[in-house]
Amino acid sequence: MPANLTPQYQKAEEEYRRAQTAQEQAECLERMLRLIPKHKGTEKLQADLKTRLKDAKAEFAAETQAPKKGHSYKIPAQGAGQVILLGGPNSGKSRIVAELTNAEPLVADYPFTTHEPFPGMMPWEDVTVQLVDTPPITSSHIEPYLTSMVRSADAVLLVMNGSSDDAPEETAAVVAQLRDRKTLLADRTGFDEEDFSVVRIKTMLVVTRSDDPECDTRLELLAELLGADCRFQTFKVDFDHAESREALRNAIYEFMDVIRVYTKAPGKPADYQAPYTIPCGGTVADLATKVHRELAEQFKFAKVWGTSVHDGQSVGREHELHDKDLVELHA
Numbered sequence: 001m002p003a004n005l006t007p008q009y010q011k012a013e014e015e016y017r018r019a020q021t022a023q024e025q026a027e028c029l030e031r032m033l034r035l036i037p038k039h040k041g042t043e044k045l046q047a048d049l050k051t052r053l054k055d056a057k058a059e060f061a062a063e064t065q066a067p068k069k070g071h072s073y074k075i076p077a078q079g080a081g082q083v084i085l086l087g088g089p090n091s092g093k094s095r096i097v098a099e100l101t102n103a104e105p106l107v108a109d110y111p112f113t114t115h116e117p118f119p120g121m122m123p124w125e126d127v128t129v130q131l132v133d134t135p136p137i138t139s140s141h142i143e144p145y146l147t148s149m150v151r152s153a154d155a156v157l158l159v160m161n162g163s164s165d166d167a168p169e170e171t172a173a174v175v176a177q178l179r180d181r182k183t184l185l186a187d188r189t190g191f192d193e194e195d196f197s198v199v200r201i202k203t204m205l206v207v208t209r210s211d212d213p214e215c216d217t218r219l220e221l222l223a224e225l226l227g228a229d230c231r232f233q234t235f236k237v238d239f240d241h242a243e244s245r246e247a248l249r250n251a252i253y254e255f256m257d258v259i260r261v262y263t264k265a266p267g268k269p270a271d272y273q274a275p276y277t278i279p280c281g282g283t284v285a286d287l288a289t290k291v292h293r294e295l296a297e298q299f300k301f302a303k304v305w306g307t308s309v310h311d312g313q314s315v316g317r318e319h320e321l322h323d324k325d326l327v328e329l330h331a
Contacts, residue, residue, distance in 0.1 A: 005042075009035040011286075013191060017199060018152045020074045022060035029053040048196050073145045075119050079128035080277040081154035081256045086146075086178075086185075088170030089136040091159040092208030094118075096237075097133045099245050100252070105133050117149065124253040127260060127277055131157075131252075139173035147181045155255055156185055156203040158232060160222065162215035171205075172225040187232070203232050204255050206248065210236030259323040261287050270326050278321065285317035288329055298331035 005013075012035055016028035033049050036042055075082070085093040094105040103120025118133040132153075135143050150156060160171040175185050182195075185203040192198035207215060215236070223231070235251050238244045259282065260275035278286045284304075288296035305311045306325035321327065 022056050026056040078130045082130045083155045084132050084153040085157045087159035091161050093133050093159045137174045142177045151199045156201050157206045159206050162207040163209040163212035168222040205232040205234045207236045211238045262326045264328045284319045300330050303328040
């Protein structure tokens, strides 16, 4: 029997995937249990959610009683989304962050220069995307905190050095390490329909030093190592050419699959300086939630200026928004 999960439940499920603390996870799970359709087709999922809720509450209780820990590697998402960079030693992750953001990670020819997550904000027109450099992953080692970071991210850049003969096997090892931890680098993001403990994360393969004459041969070898069920959108970059760098910037933003929405308060001028970003196909309700959860709960109607409406047209919460729409929310 199909689950027939509602859009409201699916949004709560997405918030759960992004939750970074046990308390946030518990709150999301409680909302999911309220929203999930109650019938035979969801009995297994309901039981799984109840188990996860019990575990999250227990973890939260343990956290509140335990002594304060030192440095935390949880990095709150900012901008249009959080993109985690993964790769083997000397794959070029830090170079990407250095080229596309104002951050200054250590970039060197020797391996393991990145020892902890390092964020930077990549500008694109009037928005930014958060890029997070991470320590390299090998066939024998992955930092324990990386799995949860990847599972809550908006997207992943899997970075491969196109000039290295070792790169295909090293890149395949990254995929395998995460797969062993029920985290699948894939062509879309979401929970596995058959196993709620498995998460897929939308991934782009970025090939650095792609001007190497053997780069395509190494990519073919990587494809063989990964198998037919593991294919990624691929982007080759050569940072010695500015146009290649800017093309990667555009590709990363487009990969986020979001739209920009500008807002205005009733009776006030429009704010065209800091747009909100919501997923393509997102609605007025999605925007209201992004602005403030209380506003979303008290929402009455919105006025929209854009390509798909008459200027100032009144719409409801399920109206689909488009890039660069201007919205006035009323509660």
